[in-house]
Amino acid sequence: MKGYREVLSLYLRDLLFPPRCAGCGERLVPFDPARPALCPLCRTAWEAAGRASGLSGGWEEPAAGVYLVPYRPEDPGDVPQQVIYHIKHRDDSRVFDWLAARLAEAVTRQLEAEGIPPDTVILTYPPRRRSAVRREGFDQARRLAVCLSRRLGVPCLSLIRRPAGSVRGAGREQKKLNADQRKTNAATSYVLADDASSRLSGRFVVLVDDLCTTGATLSACSALLTSAGASGVLWATVARTASRK
Numbered sequence: 474m475k476g477y478r479e480v481l482s483l484y485l486r487d488l489l490f491p492p493r494c495a496g497c498g499e500r501l502v503p504f505d506p507a508r509p510a511l512c513p514l515c516r517t518a519w520e521a522a523g524r525a526s527g528l529s530g531g532w533e534e535p536a537a538g539v540y541l542v543p544y545r546p547e548d549p550g551d552v553p554q555q556v557i558y559h560i561k562h563r564d565d566s567r568v569f570d571w572l573a574a575r576l577a578e579a580v581t582r583q584l585e586a587e588g589i590p591p592d593t594v595i596l597t598y599p600p601r602r603r604s605a606v607r608r609e610g611f612d613q614a615r616r617l618a619v620c621l622s623r624r625l626g627v628p629c630l631s632l633i634r635r636p637a638g639s640v641r642g643a644g645r646e647q648k649k650l651n652a653d654q655r656k657t658n659a660a661t662s663y664v665l666a667d668d669a670s671s672r673l674s675g676r677f678v679v680l681v682d683d684l685c686t687t688g689a690t691l692s693a694c695s696a697l698l699t700s701a702g703a704s705g706v707l708w709a710t711v712a713r714t715a716s717r718k
């Protein structure tokens with residue numbers, strides 16, 4: 474049962490910012506306590522995309538992980554692609570929370586399957602480039618990780634950071650790079666936060682991001698976390714780029 478204040482704040486928010494579908498932009502029914510992120514049509518497409526890709530097993534290589542839907546860059550009308558675009562450019566708490574609820578289910582299943590004790594789990598995320606945070610006003614991986622941590626009831630810690638312009642060319646926009654360039658770029662784009670080792674010792678880390686394309690970012694971050702004492706790392710992303718068949 475939600476508190477009176479919470480209900481009122483949701484009501485006011487829908488009144489001031491009428492909710493729109495993250496897939497097609499159509500108006501959603503306001504004041505819906507379920508706070509859906511997608512209209513019924515887009516939701517059907519989203520669920521069909523998730524089922525079609527046989528996601529239940531998560532990742533094959535190179536690491537254990539869960540994701541919700543495949544991402545098809547060649548198909549701009551694709552609902553998962555629209556959702557990823559939406560969360561990169563709009564700080565829409567309704568959509569982050571809707572995605573986090575779905576990721577929480579997938580992560581919980583995976584942690585249970587691996588026998589990870591819940592009290593050893595912490596969440597972190599690869600931070601967005603500073604220039605992108607300045608441009609967009611928020612970090613979508615962080616938003617997602619914070620919503621997921623609330624759903625799972627485990628702490629979200631900022632364990633990874635971007636070095637301050639010390640490496641030439643580091644932190645370039647990943648989407649402009651090929652797989653090898655991404656790997657090199659990712660390896661120089663992230664460092665551990667100063668207090669990471671003391672907070673990581675013996676902890677199992679869920680590494681949260683919006684999209685996994687080649688896995689370069691998540692691999693680089695996983696290596697940092699493991700080197701600082703994490704007992705294991707599970708990737709959790711909204712989407713994973715599907716290779717062209």
Ligand SMILES: [Zn+2]
Nearest residue numbers: 494497512515
């Ligand atoms: Zn829609």
